[in-house]
Amino acid sequence: MRGEIIGVGTELLLGQIANTNAQYISDKLALEGVSIFYHQAVGDNQDRIKQVLSIAHLRSEIIVLTGGLGPTDDDLTRESVADFLNRKLELDANALRKLEQFFAGYGREMPSNNRKQVMLIEGGRFLENPRGTAPGQYVEADGRHYFLLPGPPTELRAMVTDQVIPIIRSIVGQQMTIRSRVLRLFGIGESAMELEISDILKNQANPTVAPLASEGEVTLRITAKAGSENEAYALIDPVEAQLRQRLGKYIYGIDDEILPVAVGKRLSARGQTVSLVESCTGGLLASMITDIPGSSGYFKQSWVTYDNEAKSAQLGVPKELLLTHGAVSEECARSMAEGARSRSGSDWAISITGIAGPGGATQEKPVGLVYIAVAGPDGTTAKEFRFRGDRQQIRIRAAKNALYSLVKRL
Amino acid sequence: MRGEIIGVGTELLLGQIANTNAQYISDKLALEGVSIFYHQAVGDNQDRIKQVLSIAHLRSEIIVLTGGLGPTDDDLTRESVADFLNRKLELDANALRKLEQFFAGYGREMPSNNRKQVMLIEGGRFLENPRGTAPGQYVEADGRHYFLLPGPPTELRAMVTDQVIPIIRSIVGQQMTIRSRVLRLFGIGESAMELEISDILKNQANPTVAPLASEGEVTLRITAKAGSENEAYALIDPVEAQLRQRLGKYIYGIDDEILPVAVGKRLSARGQTVSLVESCTGGLLASMITDIPGSSGYFKQSWVTYDNEAKSAQLGVPKELLLTHGAVSEECARSMAEGARSRSGSDWAISITGIAGPGGATQEKPVGLVYIAVAGPDGTTAKEFRFRGDRQQIRIRAAKNALYSLVKRL
Numbered sequence: 120m121r122g123e124i125i126g127v128g129t130e131l132l133l134g135q136i137a138n139t140n141a142q143y144i145s146d147k148l149a150l151e152g153v154s155i156f157y158h159q160a161v162g163d164n165q166d167r168i169k170q171v172l173s174i175a176h177l178r179s180e181i182i183v184l185t186g187g188l189g190p191t192d193d194d195l196t197r198e199s200v201a202d203f204l205n206r207k208l209e210l211d212a213n214a215l216r217k218l219e220q221f222f223a224g225y226g227r228e229m230p231s232n233n234r235k236q237v238m239l240i241e242g243g244r245f246l247e248n249p250r251g252t253a254p255g256q257y258v259e260a261d262g263r264h265y266f267l268l269p270g271p272p273t274e275l276r277a278m279v280t281d282q283v284i285p286i287i288r289s290i291v292g293q294q295m296t297i298r299s300r301v302l303r304l305f306g307i308g309e310s311a312m313e314l315e316i317s318d319i320l321k322n323q324a325n326p327t328v329a330p331l332a333s334e335g336e337v338t339l340r341i342t343a344k345a346g347s348e349n350e351a352y353a354l355i356d357p358v359e360a361q362l363r364q365r366l367g368k369y370i371y372g373i374d375d376e377i378l379p380v381a382v383g384k385r386l387s388a389r390g391q392t393v394s395l396v397e398s399c400t401g402g403l404l405a406s407m408i409t410d411i412p413g414s415s416g417y418f419k420q421s422w423v424t425y426d427n428e429a430k431s432a433q434l435g436v437p438k439e440l441l442l443t444h445g446a447v448s449e450e451c452a453r454s455m456a457e458g459a460r461s462r463s464g465s466d467w468a469i470s471i472t473g474i475a476g477p478g479g480a481t482q483e484k485p486v487g488l489v490y491i492a493v494a495g496p497d498g499t500t501a502k503e504f505r506f507r508g509d510r511q512q513i514r515i516r517a518a519k520n521a522l523y524s525l526v527k528r529l
Numbered sequence: 530m531r532g533e534i535i536g537v538g539t540e541l542l543l544g545q546i547a548n549t550n551a552q553y554i555s556d557k558l559a560l561e562g563v564s565i566f567y568h569q570a571v572g573d574n575q576d577r578i579k580q581v582l583s584i585a586h587l588r589s590e591i592i593v594l595t596g597g598l599g600p601t602d603d604d605l606t607r608e609s610v611a612d613f614l615n616r617k618l619e620l621d622a623n624a625l626r627k628l629e630q631f632f633a634g635y636g637r638e639m640p641s642n643n644r645k646q647v648m649l650i651e652g653g654r655f656l657e658n659p660r661g662t663a664p665g666q667y668v669e670a671d672g673r674h675y676f677l678l679p680g681p682p683t684e685l686r687a688m689v690t691d692q693v694i695p696i697i698r699s700i701v702g703q704q705m706t707i708r709s710r711v712l713r714l715f716g717i718g719e720s721a722m723e724l725e726i727s728d729i730l731k732n733q734a735n736p737t738v739a740p741l742a743s744e745g746e747v748t749l750r751i752t753a754k755a756g757s758e759n760e761a762y763a764l765i766d767p768v769e770a771q772l773r774q775r776l777g778k779y780i781y782g783i784d785d786e787i788l789p790v791a792v793g794k795r796l797s798a799r800g801q802t803v804s805l806v807e808s809c810t811g812g813l814l815a816s817m818i819t820d821i822p823g824s825s826g827y828f829k830q831s832w833v834t835y836d837n838e839a840k841s842a843q844l845g846v847p848k849e850l851l852l853t854h855g856a857v858s859e860e861c862a863r864s865m866a867e868g869a870r871s872r873s874g875s876d877w878a879i880s881i882t883g884i885a886g887p888g889g890a891t892q893e894k895p896v897g898l899v900y901i902a903v904a905g906p907d908g909t910t911a912k913e914f915r916f917r918g919d920r921q922q923i924r925i926r927a928a929k930n931a932l933y934s935l936v937k938r939l
Contacts, residue, residue, distance in 0.1 A: 130564045134556025134752060137547045141570070146544025155542045156577060160551070160568035167566060174584060191723075191730060216876070230724070252720075273740075273918075299543075310662070314640060320601055327541055332681070340545060361712075395833075401819025402812035405833045409811025412887050420839040422832055423805075423815045429830040429873065433843075445573055463839065478823050491533055508683070511821055 120155040120291050123179035124158040127196045128270055138454035140185040140268075143318060147279055151287050152295030153181055154342070160436060163187060168199035176203075176263055178375050181287065186270030188253035196267055197238060197256065204260045206241035210234065214245055214254055221252060231335050239474040240267075246282045257286060264290055268339040282363055298351035301495075303376060304369040305523045315365050319358070328362070335516040336378075339366075371526055378522040379407045379414075385529035386417035386467070393525065394463035395421035396455045398432060398446065398472040399489060404518040408414055419465040424455070434458030445471050445484070449501045452490035460494040467528070468494045469521050470489040473504070475513045489517045493524050500528065530701050532563040533589035535581055536570040537606045538680055550595040550678075550685055557689055561697050562705035562754070563591055572599060578609035586613075586673055586739055591697065597679030598663035600642040606677055607648060607666065613655045614670045616651035624655055624664055629664060641806045650677075656692045656866055660684040667696060680897065683809045705754060708761035710769060712749040713786060714779040719747050725775050730766070736764050738772070745926045746788075749776075781936055788932040789817045789824075795939035796827035796877070803935065804873035805831035806865045808856065808882040808900060814928040818865035829875045834865070844868030855894070857882050862900035866911075870904040877938070878904045879931050883914070885923045903934050910938065 124141045131138055138160055143157045159171045159323040168187070175182045184324045187196030207314030214237035231473055236253050239245060244267070252267040255278050267269050268275045304312065309332035312318060316433065318341075320328055326343035339362060343354035363370060372381045386393060395405050405421040407416055411512050431435040436454045444450040452470050459467035473489025480486045487508070491502035504520060506513045534551045541548055547569055555565045567589065568937030569581045578597070585592045586680050597606030612619045624647035630638040646663050656678070663679040676693050678685045715721065719742035726749075728739055736753035749772060753764035775782060782791045788848060796803060805815050815831040818824050832843050837856055840846040846864045856861040860882050869879035883899025888895045891930060897918070903913035914930060916923045 124569070129566065129737075130741065132555055132754065133559055133739075133750075134552045134554070134565075134740060136550040137549045137741065138568070139547045142544045142547040144539075144544070145542055148545055156572060156574075157581070158536070158541065158548070159567070160571035164566075171567070179567050231725070232727075276534060317601075317640075317642070329541075329545065331540060331545055340540075340543075342543065362582070397812075400816075401824070402807075402815025402831060402833070403819075403830070406810075406816045407832070409813075409835070410921065414811070415835050415889070418811070418835055420832065420834050420836065420843065421812060422830065423812070423819070425819070425825050425828055428822025432872075433830065457636065460840075479798075479825070488804075493711070511820065512683075514820070 120153050120181060121179045122155045122181035122183065123157045123159070123175045124155065125175060125182065125184045126158070127163065127168060127184055127225055128160075129162040129193070131160045131186075132162050133350060135404035137259050139272060140270065141332070143272070143276055144183055144205040144279055147284060148183075148287065149297045151297075152291055152297055153287065159490075160354060163193040164194055165195045165199045165202065168195060169203045170360055172200065172203045180262060181264050181266070181290070183268065183283070184267045185268050185275060185476060188236065188255070188267060188269045190230065190236055190252065193237075197235070197240065200258070200267060201240045202260070202266075204240070204488060205259075206243075206258070208238040208397060211237050211239045211245065213238065214292055221487060246278055248274050248278055250277060255282070263443070281385065289529070295346060296348055297342060297344045298348055299340050299342040299354065301364075301369050301374050302341070302350075302359065304337045304339065304366060305378070305519070307337060307369045307373055308332075311420045312337055312339075312366065312369075316362060326358050334512060335519050340472050353515060371523070378519055378526065379411050381526050382408065382522050382529070383411050383414060387527065389529070392417050392419045393467040393469065394419045394459050394465040395458040395468065396421050396426060397421065398430075398455075399475040400471045400514050400518045400521070401425065404469065404471060404521050407518055407522065419463045424458060430455060431526070434462065447474055447484050447488060447490065449490050449492070449503060451495070452469050452492035453499050453501050456492035456494035457499055468524060469525055470494075471517050471521050473513070475510045475517075477510060487513050489513070489520045491517065491524050493528055495528055530563050530591060531589045532565045532591035532593065533567045533569070533585045535564065535585060535592065535594045536568070537573065537578060538570075538596055539572040539603070541570045541596075542572050549682060550680065553682065553686055554593055554595070554689055557694060558591070558593075558697065559707045561694060563697065564705055568741045572604055573603040573604045575609045575612065578605060579613045581798050582610065590672060591676070591700070593675050593676045593678065593686060593693070596715070598646065598665070598677060598679045600640065600646055600662065603862045604645075607645070610668070610677060611650045612670070612674055614650070614675075615651075616668070616670075618648040621647050621649045621655065624649065628662060637836060651699050656688055658684050658688055660687060663819050665692070667693075671870075703856050705756060706758055706761055706855065707752060707754045708758055708765065709750050709752040710762075710765050710786050711778050712751070712769065712772060712776075713782040714749070714776060715745075715781055715929070717747060717776070717779045717878045718742075722747055722776065722779070724747075726772060729771065736768050737766065744922060745929050757913070781933070787931055788936065789821050791819050791936050792818065792932050792939070793824055793827055795936065798896055801876035802827050802829045803877040803879065804829045804875040805878065806869040806880045807831065807833050808835060808840075809885040810881045810924050810928045810931070811835065811836060814879065814881060814925050816930055829873045832869065840865060844872065852914065857884055857898060857900065858899050859902070859913060861910050862902035863904070863911050866902035866904035867909055877935060878902075881927050881931050883923070884928060885920045885927075888917055889922060897923050899923070899933050901927065901931045903938055905938055910934070
């Protein structure tokens with residue numbers, strides 16, 4: 120079954136927002152065995168919306184439209200689909216009552232222009248939207264299945280899982296499913312990794328193996344299409360084994376086990392805790408760790424010490440050390456980590472000190488120079504890094520490498 | 530001049546990544562007066578790539594393709610465009626030498642499959658890619674201008690600004706330009722804002738006014754198309770004045786002046802400093818502030834105190850206070866902020882304590898309950914918030930409201 124996603128909204132074409140809805144829906148529909156061959160995006164213009172519909176109609180059975188269901192005059196998805204299919208739009212009394220109740224819930228009267236949101240395409244049915252005022256719609260015509268969904272991701276995502284997927288299952292049946300496993304690597308570049316497995320990448324069919332790089336991290340996504348979930352994983356397993364044989368030492372996690380999760384898993388398993396002290400990453404590392412639910416079980420506390428004063432006062436970094444070696448030095452990183460460990464009483468402590476730029480660089484200490492230290496029960500390790508990129512990239516790479524430095528010790 | 534962006538890569542259709550390249554290019558081309566009417570995305574399949582090219586060819590003069598320029602067999606953009614235009618692909622000796630030097634720079638020999646990256650479309654020319662192995666290409670055919678760019682955003686973005694834009698300027702001339710101004714609001718919801726200005730939103734033409742909401746923040750983007758930058762802003766100014774008349778008290782910044790920038794600007798102007806202490810946001814607030822270049826000028830330090838022990842030891846929050854009121858209380862927030870201010874010696878201190886969930890809630894203290902305090906030269910203010918959403922949303926909203934709480938005091 121071939122699917123296609125059409126994003127409607129001039130904000131997409133102006134580059135105000137990225138089309139994350141297309142990404143989300145593609146991911147979910149793939150799991151149902153729908154092959155998404157095309158994405159389209161078009162502005163709030165009825166003629167052009169109808170044009171992209173006529174293209175989709177020729178090549179796809181499942182056509183999901185996102186956006187353009189709002190109450191304002193530039194919301195034209197509903198009208199365009201009805202017009203394209205030569206169907207009427209009829210006011211739905213039931214939906215109107217629900218919508219009026221929605222506004223009543225906020226103690227407001229429903230503005231008249233919201234009425235257009237409950238105009239149903241002839242022969243279609245509404246898809247409930249508990250989070251917003253715009254219900255979705257589903258309509259079938261000449262073997263094509265049209266889903267109209269609102270643009271706001273928080274509204275759309277719940278509707279996809281709760282309402283679109285069940286309908287698609289009834290259409291597709293259980294004939295096919297697509298499953299993926301993501302291998303997460305660290306400490307190797309994308310090109311180097313591809314060279315290690317170029318033969319596997321060349322001779323792939325089902326499952327497919329797709330490398331992806333992002334900010335110093337690399338993932339390999341193994342995707343299999345089969346008649347059942349079990350069959351899919353039976354195809355994936357041997358390929359994973361083959362990849363692990365070549366790249367095992369770089370693989371730290373699978374699927375959603377990103378670095379902060381890997382750190383948490385390992386610490387929880389040992390019943391140990393970690394504390395942090397950050398300079399150039401300014402809280403980014405702490406934020407990554409505490410973004411994970413349950414992190415309070417292994418994360419004790421952290422310091423962001425931007426100025427030397429704080430490094431001495433809060434962590435006991437000797438003033439002489441700062442004078443002789445400077446704040447951006449391996450010695451300072453070690454002292455910060457050991458200070459954090461002793462003052463927090465945690466089993467482990469990670470420190471990061473460096474120059475994220477654009478300012479603060481000197482001839483000997485360029486932008487991107489970062490020292491990361493890990494203090495633990497069995498002593499302190501430290502490493503120098505020289506990251507390329509802008510301030511944000513350097514901060515992200517430093518934080519990820521700090522996480523990986525701890526993973527390697529655990 | 531009409532433009533269209535074609536994303537090539539199965540990873541887009543599998544939902545592995547969002548098409549942020551289309552967003553970036555759309556934004557940049559709009560500034561050059563190019564009207565982007567369509568986005569397309571297609572997988573690594575030559576027939577389907579040629580199909581989307583034939584569609585774009587009929588309706589757009591400027592056609593930008595992203596991705597599919599890599600060395601592997603599934604990189605087919607180059608081949609597909611050449612085939613679609615009935616042009617040969619010829620190995621370019623010059624580019625080959627450069628590419629071999631690129632690899633030599635990493636002390637590696639160039640793998641043979643990289644040779645395809647320097648195959649130039651007949652009549653076209655290369656676009657330099659200093660950050661990667663895949664040069665871009667530009668070729669004109671029957672009044673259509675094709676730009677082929679590599680997929681990795683860090684490589685693509687530099688190429689767009691340094692090479693694509695200059696070529697497009699020479700094509701478009703200075704006939705038209707599009708300029709925008711973004712008004713940043715806080716403390717009002719999107720629907721409430723739209724009701725305030727519904728008449729303006731209804732009767733817009735040039736400039737257009739587009740509301741956009743994201744995680745508790747709202748922006749209004751005023752976009753004008755005109756013969757020159759000055760004319761464009763002459764159209765924008767009166768509309769901005771009109772919007773400020775209605776919504777002025779919610780507007781805290783324009784364009785790129787996001788909350789942490791607004792905080793920094795105001796602190797720098799007063800020559801003052803801020804410190805932070807975070808509980809449920811776990812470093813997110815510090816990270817937002819230090820993400821801004823130059824933040825070391827006004828940001829001194831911060832603490833993340835997850836457990837009560839740390840709150841007392843690091844900030845001197847009285848143990849009795851924690852016992853009687855608990856860590857998630859206005860009293861604790863005030864004590865944390867005042868402790869952070871006195872111990873850091875900074876002019877201002879912000880504290881956040883709350884329950885981000887999913888765990889940690891009690892009957893009296895539900896997930897989303899957050900207290901934010903601001904301690905300053907003229908005393909301490911504190912406020913209770915009850916945020917909805919998941920852990921990530923609650924953390925983001927708490928951090929943004931903390932920033933806004935300080936902005937209001939400055």
